[in-house]
Amino acid sequence: MRRILVTGRGGQLATGLEASLPAQGFEAVLVGQPDFEFDQPETVQAAFAAVRPDAVVNTAAWTAVDAAEDDEPAAFRANALGPALLGRLCGEAGIPLVQISTDYVYDGLGTAPYVETALPNPSSAYGRTKLAGEWAALAACPQTLVLRTAWVYSPVGRNFVRTMLAVGAQRPELRVVNDQHGNPTSAPDLADAIAGVLARVRETGWQASYRGVFHAAGSGHTHWHEFAEAIFAAAAPFGGPRPVVHPVGSHEYPTKAKRPANSRLDTGKLKATFGVELPAWQDGLAQVVKALHAG
Numbered sequence: 377m378r379r380i381l382v383t384g385r386g387g388q389l390a391t392g393l394e395a396s397l398p399a400q401g402f403e404a405v406l407v408g409q410p411d412f413e414f415d416q417p418e419t420v421q422a423a424f425a426a427v428r429p430d431a432v433v434n435t436a437a438w439t440a441v442d443a444a445e446d447d448e449p450a451a452f453r454a455n456a457l458g459p460a461l462l463g464r465l466c467g468e469a470g471i472p473l474v475q476i477s478t479d480y481v482y483d484g485l486g487t488a489p490y491v492e493t494a495l496p497n498p499s500s501a502y503g504r505t506k507l508a509g510e511w512a513a514l515a516a517c518p519q520t521l522v523l524r525t526a527w528v529y530s531p532v533g534r535n536f537v538r539t540m541l542a543v544g545a546q547r548p549e550l551r552v553v554n555d556q557h558g559n560p561t562s563a564p565d566l567a568d569a570i571a572g573v574l575a576r577v578r579e580t581g582w583q584a585s586y587r588g589v590f591h592a593a594g595s596g597h598t599h600w601h602e603f604a605e606a607i608f609a610a611a612a613p614f615g616g617p618r619p620v621v622h623p624v625g626s627h628e629y630p631t632k633a634k635r636p637a638n639s640r641l642d643t644g645k646l647k648a649t650f651g652v653e654l655p656a657w658q659d660g661l662a663q664v665v666k667a668l669h670a671g
């Protein structure tokens with residue numbers, strides 16, 4: 377197994393994989409819009425035929441959570457029909473498909489960290505379409521490995537860390553919700569973990585235990601208010617802003633899509649199966665803040 381097709385070229389995770397896969401001896405071939413477009417299935421088939429991959433990592437998705445409420449059919453095309461097609465192509469070629477999914481497949485009503493056997497019950501269009509994508513990929517390709525991740529941020533792209541630092545530089549006071557709990561996940565750390573998983577698959581060959589759903593997210597958990605405070609604390613030594621961050625409840629900060637209150641993920645199955653564990657979320661944050669200020 378050598379050549380890995382990575383979809384979603386311009387995205388946070390794909391950018392991370394561009395560095396992490398070669399570090400494990402893989403060749404990463406990144407494809408993106410407009411020449412790789414789920415709304416034009418022939419472009420997906422053409423990319424697959426041109427690259428002739430040994431495995432696929434599908435990071436591409438409609439990730440605009442609130443906007444998905446206004447156009448669920450379009451989100452479904454990217455998040456469900458896209459993985460269905462990739463699953464079919466990977467299944468026919470007899471190669472593994474790593475399908476990236478989300479903590480938003482859970483309703484967040486549980487009080488403990490979720491394990492993979494918990495029943496999904498998405499409360500948003502984004503969550504519904506991503507869950508459909510998991511099922512489609514698993515149904516079409518025997519060698520499907522679904523990785524549910526959460527709260528992804530990186531030195532590039534649109535994410536909470538960059539938004540906080542930009543808004544914090546403009547306003548002396550911010551309000552951030554403190555009643556949604558989850559695992560902040562650095563895209564570079566997640567990319568390293570995916571490369572580690574693929575290295576294990578290369579080493580052992582495909583095993584029956586690799587098929588199915590795994591949680592892959594930063595170790596430890598927090599809520600958005602504490603995460604915001606940690607971002608400003610990490611950026612301060614680099615001259616970053618230090619606004620006052622007021623905790624508020626979700627009811628004071630209404631959004632179009634409903635978010636889970638508790639989407640903390642238990643990542644023990646990933647460690648037990650592949651020997652892969654992401655660093656503590658605070659360590660991932662420190663690395664990304666450092667990279668932001670170096671760049």
Ligand SMILES: NC(=O)c1ccc[n+]([C@@H]2O[C@H](COP(=O)([O-])OP(=O)(O)OC[C@H]3O[C@@H](n4cnc5c(N)ncnc54)[C@H](OP(=O)(O)O)[C@@H]3O)[C@@H](O)[C@H]2O)c1
Nearest residue numbers: 384385386387388389408409413414436437439478527528
């Ligand atoms: N961001 C989060 O907080 C978060 C949380 C949980 C799970 N996830 C999941 O993690 C994965 C990676 O997320 P990310 O943060 O790296 O996402 P991202 O930065 O938003 O990148 C997603 C990429 O998908 C591609 N894309 C979007 N619509 C497409 C379409 N119709 N056809 C083909 N490509 C399309 C785009 O890349 P090109 O324009 O280059 O093609 C886009 O850059 C996604 O599957 C996402 O659902 C993310």
